[in-house]
Amino acid sequence: MSSPEKFHGWLGHDATSAQGNLRWEPFTPKPFAETDIDIKVSHCGICGTDIHTLRSGWGPTHYPACVGHEIVGTVVRVGSSASSRHRIGDRVGVGAQALSCQRGDCDECSNGMESYCGKGFVGTYNGQYKDSGYWSMGGYADYVRVPAAFAIKIPDQVKSEDAAPMMCGGITVYAPLIHNGAGPGKTVGIVGLGGLGHFGVLFAKALGCDKVVAISRRRNKEDDTKAMGATDYIATSEDEKWDKKHSRTLDLIISTVSAPDMPLSGYLRLLKTKGQFIQVGAPEDVLPAISAFALIAKGCKIGGSQVGSPKEIEDMLKFAAEKGVKPWVQKIPMKQANKAIVEMEEGKARYRFVLENDEAHARL
Known part of the structure; x- marks a missing residue:
């Protein structure tokens, strides 16, 4: 060759x-x-x-x-x-x-x-x-x-067609899940159910999180996410008072969306005290403004994450092979x-x- x-x-x-x-x-x-x-x-x-x-x-x-x-x-x-x-x-x-x-x-x-x-x-x-x-x-x-x-x-x-999207889409959500404690005893929300978000649901489930909540604007992907392992679903444009109903239920939120008009304050309301919101989607505009009290009142944190190191990618592929993540x-x-x-x-x-x-x- x-x-x-x-x-x-x-x-x-x-x-x-x-x-x-x-x-x-x-x-x-x-x-x-x-x-x-x-x-x-x-x-x-x-x-x-x-x-x-x-x-x-x-x-x-x-x-x-x-x-x-x-x-x-x-x-x-x-x-x-x-x-x-x-x-x-x-x-x-x-x-x-x-x-x-x-x-x-x-x-x-x-x-x-x-x-x-x-x-x-x-x-x-x-x-x-x-x-x-x-x-x-x-x-x-x-x-x-x-x-x-x-x-x-x-x-x-791991098949080649399955490994390919893991090289960016997969590691983009796997790394922040690992670094922010996703696993048994934790409740995790995944915002956005595109390529990144579907990996978020798959990996959160495989990591053994107690609850995996898929969060999207509409309910049209609910059946798919349940098949991927989601335990609950929130449709922000269809569920009345969704942020109040699910307030203080999540330890960690991974946001994969790139929309500058996302209901960020509502997402933060879903976090438990000391919860974390990690942004991985990168909009071409800025993120929405939020009130400082959305952070102060519960001591929660907003952070970001960028893909992963070669070692982290290697670990992710081994994990996917062991757990059958597809x-x-x-x-x-x-x-x-x-x-x-x-x-x-x-x-x-x-x-x-x-x-x-x-x-x-x-x-x-």
């Missing part, structure tokens, strides 16, 4: 690319370093971040851009400094981060928190490598080149990427779209 000099991928050239205007084109990956590996992409999940980036929603995107950071594939090239970590033929996954400074003078990297590195964080796409000046390109492609330290081996028990995915041929991102934005995914490469499309 080997990799070509030029890779092919679905490239966005301006903000309209988010409307289904990606073009399958060749591109030159960053120069190969001895710390790198090349991966032949078999699967790539579609993440909301892909849409935000393609339309420059969080700030100007560097075009052309190839998005996709829920990547699974086979290692086809290994740098000499990466051979102790990976071998040709390994099945690996890559999430939202491709590089950190990994130096002892960075407190975050020194303490296993590479996802919070402030000195050398490079995203798997739309990030710039300082040593070469090249911009990272993601997994809506036939191949991807990444530093080996951020590629994680996939357990045999996301709800819909496989879509890579050649239908444009159609898929439009339907993703329209909310049609149930609950994660995963692009699947095939040999015929790889030769286009």
Whole structure:
């Protein structure tokens, strides 16, 4: 096995690319370093971040851009400094981060928190490598080149199409659940029931939480969440006085929504004394204003969480393999990427779209 000099991928050239205007084109990956590996992409999940980036929603995107950071594939090239970590033929996954400074003078990297590195964080796409000046390109492609330290081996028990969305969507909720005490004796609420939220329900259930409450605007996903393991359901636009009825019932809330008009004060009312509200969804606008007394009166906390370190991703995959956590995915041929991102934005995914490469499309 080997990799070509030029890779092919679905490239966005301006903000309209988010409307289904990606073009399958060749591109030159960053120069190969001895710390790198090349991966032949078999699967790539579609993440909301892909849409935000393609339309420059969080700030100007560097075009052309190839998005996709829920990547699974086979290692086809290994740098000499990466051979102790990976071998040709390994099945690996890559999430939202491709590089950190990994130096002892960075407190975050020194303490296993590479996802919070402030000195050398490079995203798997739309990030710039300082040593070469090249911009990272993601997994809506036939191949991807990444530093080996951020590629994680996939357990045999986890299918590739299931592992792909875990690389970002899964770890985005798994990490804050673990770090904030989710488990037996705890009651957990998951706000938003898209790709991230459905992972929140699945993992909270697998962690053995006493109660898992799915929270959404409407009741149209109640049956699905109950099948995933939710014990209760709150529909904020349909249930009268929902915040009063369920006041002080939750130890932890993980919010996956990206809506700047979310009823944040109502969510905080659901928390028990000393409860925690952790935001992982990233709106293109600001979060709603809240009264200070919503925090003071119960001593509750608002926090945030950003994906996870390579070690945390490895732990999550092992946990998923042991507990049989299986996301709800819909496989879509890579050649239908444009159609898929439009339907993703329209909310049609149930609950994660995963692009699947095939040999015929790889030769286009």
